[in-house]
Amino acid sequence: MYRFFLSWRFLRSRRTNLIGVFGIFLAVGALILILSIMTGFLEETRRSARGSLSDLIITLPPYSESKRPRDPAPVLEILRADERVEGASAHLGWMCILTRQDERSLRILVDSQSSEIAGVKLTGVDPATEDSAAEFRHSLDKVGRSEEGEIVAPRLRVSKLEDPFAAPPEYNANVGRPRASVIVGEKVMTYHGLRRGSFITLMTAVPDPKSDTGWSAKKREFVVAGCFRSGENEIDLERVYIDRGQLARFLAGVSEDDPLPEDSILYSEVLVKLKDYAADAEDVRATMGARLYKAGLLDETCTIRTWEEFRGALLGAIENERVLMGIMLSLILVVAGFTIFAILSMMVTEKRRDIGILTALGATPRGVLALFLLIGFWDALIGALSGAVVGTWMAIKIDPFERWLSETFGVQIFNREVYLFDSIPSVVTPVAVAAIVLGAFVCTLLFAAVPAWRAASLDPVEALRNE
Amino acid sequence: MSSSANIVLSARGIVKRFRSGDSELEILHGVDLDLRSGERLALMGPSGAGKSTLLHILGLLERPTFGAVDVDGRDAWALSTQERAALRNRHIGFVFQFYHLLPELDAVENVMLPAMIAQSRGDFREDRRAHIAKAMDLLANFGLSHRLKHRPTQLSGGERQRVALARALFLDPPLIIADEPTGNLDRDTGELVLELLFRAQEQRNLSLLLVTHDERLAERCGRVLRLEAGRILGPLPGRG
Ligand SMILES: Nc1ncnc2c1ncn2[C@@H]1O[C@H](COP(=O)(O)OP(=O)(O)OP(=O)(O)O)[C@@H](O)[C@H]1O
Ligand SMILES: [Mg+2]
Numbered sequence: 001m002y003r004f005f006l007s008w009r010f011l012r013s014r015r016t017n018l019i020g021v022f023g024i025f026l027a028v029g030a031l032i033l034i035l036s037i038m039t040g041f042l043e044e045t046r047r048s049a050r051g052s053l054s055d056l057i058i059t060l061p062p063y064s065e066s067k068r069p070r071d072p073a074p075v076l077e078i079l080r081a082d083e084r085v086e087g088a089s090a091h092l093g094w095m096c097i098l099t100r101q102d103e104r105s106l107r108i109l110v111d112s113q114s115s116e117i118a119g120v121k122l123t124g125v126d127p128a129t130e131d132s133a134a135e136f137r138h139s140l141d142k143v144g145r146s147e148e149g150e151i152v153a154p155r156l157r158v159s160k161l162e163d164p165f166a167a168p169p170e171y172n173a174n175v176g177r178p179r180a181s182v183i184v185g186e187k188v189m190t191y192h193g194l195r196r197g198s199f200i201t202l203m204t205a206v207p208d209p210k211s212d213t214g215w216s217a218k219k220r221e222f223v224v225a226g227c228f229r230s231g232e233n234e235i236d237l238e239r240v241y242i243d244r245g246q247l248a249r250f251l252a253g254v255s256e257d258d259p260l261p262e263d264s265i266l267y268s269e270v271l272v273k274l275k276d277y278a279a280d281a282e283d284v285r286a287t288m289g290a291r292l293y294k295a296g297l298l299d300e301t302c303t304i305r306t307w308e309e310f311r312g313a314l315l316g317a318i319e320n321e322r323v324l325m326g327i328m329l330s331l332i333l334v335v336a337g338f339t340i341f342a343i344l345s346m347m348v349t350e351k352r353r354d355i356g357i358l359t360a361l362g363a364t365p366r367g368v369l370a371l372f373l374l375i376g377f378w379d380a381l382i383g384a385l386s387g388a389v390v391g392t393w394m395a396i397k398i399d400p401f402e403r404w405l406s407e408t409f410g411v412q413i414f415n416r417e418v419y420l421f422d423s424i425p426s427v428v429t430p431v432a433v434a435a436i437v438l439g440a441f442v443c444t445l446l447f448a449a450v451p452a453w454r455a456a457s458l459d460p461v462e463a464l465r466n467e
Numbered sequence: 468m469s470s471s472a473n474i475v476l477s478a479r480g481i482v483k484r485f486r487s488g489d490s491e492l493e494i495l496h497g498v499d500l501d502l503r504s505g506e507r508l509a510l511m512g513p514s515g516a517g518k519s520t521l522l523h524i525l526g527l528l529e530r531p532t533f534g535a536v537d538v539d540g541r542d543a544w545a546l547s548t549q550e551r552a553a554l555r556n557r558h559i560g561f562v563f564q565f566y567h568l569l570p571e572l573d574a575v576e577n578v579m580l581p582a583m584i585a586q587s588r589g590d591f592r593e594d595r596r597a598h599i600a601k602a603m604d605l606l607a608n609f610g611l612s613h614r615l616k617h618r619p620t621q622l623s624g625g626e627r628q629r630v631a632l633a634r635a636l637f638l639d640p641p642l643i644i645a646d647e648p649t650g651n652l653d654r655d656t657g658e659l660v661l662e663l664l665f666r667a668q669e670q671r672n673l674s675l676l677l678v679t680h681d682e683r684l685a686e687r688c689g690r691v692l693r694l695e696a697g698r699i700l701g702p703l704p705g706r707g
Contacts, residue, residue, distance in 0.1 A: 001591040002583035009571040357567045360528055361634075362556020362584045364549050461529045464567065465519070 002358070003367060007374035010347065017379060020343045023336035024383025024440050025390070031329045031436045032391030032428070037398065038322040039432070040425030045318055046311075053307035054089075054133045054271035056285060058292075060302045062265040064207060068297060072267040075297045076129075079272055079288060084280045087132025090267040092124035092244050094251060096202040104193050120188060120240045122202060124247030124267075127164055133271040136241075137161055139228040143186060147422065155196050158183060158226030165243045168225045170197025178256045180246040181225035185236040189227040198224045202240075206251050206265075220250050281306050333440055337447035340379055344372060344451035348458075355455055356463030369456035376448025377441075384440040392428050399423040473504040474537075475642050475674040476525060481534035483520055494520050496697040497534070504641065505672040507665075509685040512694035518678045519646055521694065525676065526644045527555050538642070556585050560635030562645035562664070566627040568619040568634075575615050578602040578633045585638060605633040609663055625656035629663060636667055642674045649681065657681075 072090035079088040098120045099105040108118050130136040144153035158164045165181045208216035252264040292298040483495040494517040523529040536543045568577045579598050609629040649657030668675045685691045693700040
């Protein structure tokens with residue numbers, strides 16, 4: 001019984017032990033806090049990446065030589081027939097340069113250092129089916145709302161969610177020639193100084209066998225019907241939505257109200273949403289690929305990819321960073337363990353005589369070993385548990401805490417604009433907390449074992465010989 | 468008196484060598500010693516003769532280079548570390564010249580220390596009240612009823628030695644080993660501590676092995692052995 005009793009007494013009677021406890025407390029708390037934030041970042045990034053990407057993306061480049069049908073209908077039909085498929089929608093993507101009658105456009109075009117870009121990815125969608133495969137209307141609906149969800153900036157939003165490409169109320173269709181609507185990314189809106197009803201000019205090139213360069217230029221004016229927010233910087237900065245039929249007309253060079261010519265380019269990719277992505281993705285990819293290929297709807301130029309493959313580099317980088325951070329921060333644990341080692345070593349030297357006395361009174365070397373290991377154990381117990389509690393609490397409350405700090409001291413620690421997160425993401429995983437606490441225990445006990453073993457192998461007589 | 472049944476401690480052919488650098492230093496050259504139950508034995512000799520070394524060997528704190536120590540009829544140095552520790556705990560009570568109390572514990576806790584070492588946590592908790600009562604009783608007997616909660620640093624030398632004495636007696640061991648128990652005390656205080664030690668020894672019929680430089684003290688022991696240069700010089704007649 002003396003081991004418990006004396007380890008507590010020794011612990012309490014030496015203030016220096018507090019340093020060790022505090023070290024473990026700090027290490028465990030910081031590890032939990034930072035890993036929670038990194039996990040939060042990872043999950044938040046995954047989620048925002050998800051928001052704009054569908055489960056499977058089939059890319060079908062519209063080369064003129066390909067024998068594939070021009071219309072996406074047969075592909076969509078086969079996909080939608082599969083019971084594991086939730087929905088499918090066709091896209092037509094085309095890179096354009098965006099300008100408007102404004103000096104700003106010139107500035108953006110000539111400034112090589114600017115992060116504001118003139119190049120946009122014009123994306124033709126079918127508003128009727130787009131939501132079955134991607135979070136299209138959700139990204140429209142997020143715009144112009146306050147934190148509480150109230151609409152505070154109605155002039156950023158499309159006027160009718162159910163018919164997003166309807167002409168905006170600010171646009172008088174009777175002035176000049178008719179113009180099709182586009183919905184621009186939130187950042188495109190700001191950087192180019194656009195408003196709902198603004199006119200923009202999009203320019204691009206399309207393949208043209210009749211031209212001596214093989215390409216011919218296209219240019220057309222559009223009206224801005226509103227903007228969207230995907231939450232992902234890259235997309236909000238360069239994507240512009242348009243009705244797929246209108247994009248096809250633009251590329252074919254026929255006017256907004258005319259029927260499409262036979263050979264127009266109608267789609268370049270198909271988005272597929274699955275009912276159970278985790279379970280079916282690989283299987284659907286294989287079977288659908290084979291079936292579409294057999295039907296002559298797919299050829300070697302086409303690819304079927306999961307959304308994770310598009311974001312693989314980013315997700316991998318964050319995961320990597322999280323692991324690296326964990327490893328580096330684990331070094332704090334080692335430092336804390338080293339403090340315990342130093343303090344206990346001092347204690348053993350200081351308590352040589354007491355160890356001799358205990359041995360004379362009948363303590364075994366094993367008992368003395370346990371006594372000093374227990375001191376390390378108490379250090380770890382107090383430090384790791386308090387660190388886990390405070391670290392977890394901080395991880396849960398980091399957002400209000402950071403806001404409070406910002407408001408009180410006027411320094412912004414976390415720039416919500418940069419990350420496009422509305423709050424600091426933080427996810428506390430019990431398994432990680434348990435692993436960190438366990439790691440603290442193992443580390444402390446390993447470091448405590450050295451002085452404890454030294455105490456156990458002390459010669460009691462030597463210690464008792466003199467005062 | 469000669470029956471081997473009541474021999475509490477017996478040492479045969481104790482040789483102790485210390486290695487110092489390359490050479491070996493032999494301190495004890497084959498010591499034989501028997502201690503009978505209830506006997507009071509004083510060990511005298513010049514400084515450096517090896518008295519403390521012999522006491523440590525007899526007290527199972529230090530392994531002899533050669534020779535055997537029988538405690539309670541068992542060859543102590545042939546036992547496992549655990550068994551030997553238990554023997555020290557139950558059969559031998561130590562009193563040192565420098566008291567050797569634990570500074571973190573108060574008087575009562577110091578006295579109970581042998582029981583803490585002997586018992587598991589559960590057992591000790593069960594017997595706690597009895598132990599505390601016994602410790603307080605012992606301390607009160609030694610005139611320390613007003614010092615129960617004092618730490619060693621708050622006690623005088625004589626008081627500390629009385630606490631150490633109570634600790635040595637706590638588990639009622641049949642044998643007390645004392646190395647110059649009064650060596651660090653003034654004459655009157657030493658007398659008082661000795662008085663208490665002898666009284667306890669008589670009341671409990673303990674065997675007492677005592678190292679001292681004090682002739683007058685030795686006179687009060689039943690038997691006096693002289694250790695000189697690592698050898699026992701034979702018994703001197705004791706009076707007392
Ligand atoms: N660990 C050791 N290593 C080497 N020599 C030692 C060791 N322990 C004791 N000695 C030597 O053994 C001799 C006997 O020492 P011991 O302490 O037994 O003497 P003592 O008779 O108790 O003397 P005193 O009356 O001064 O206490 C001394 O010369 C001492 O230097
Ligand atoms: Mg000595």
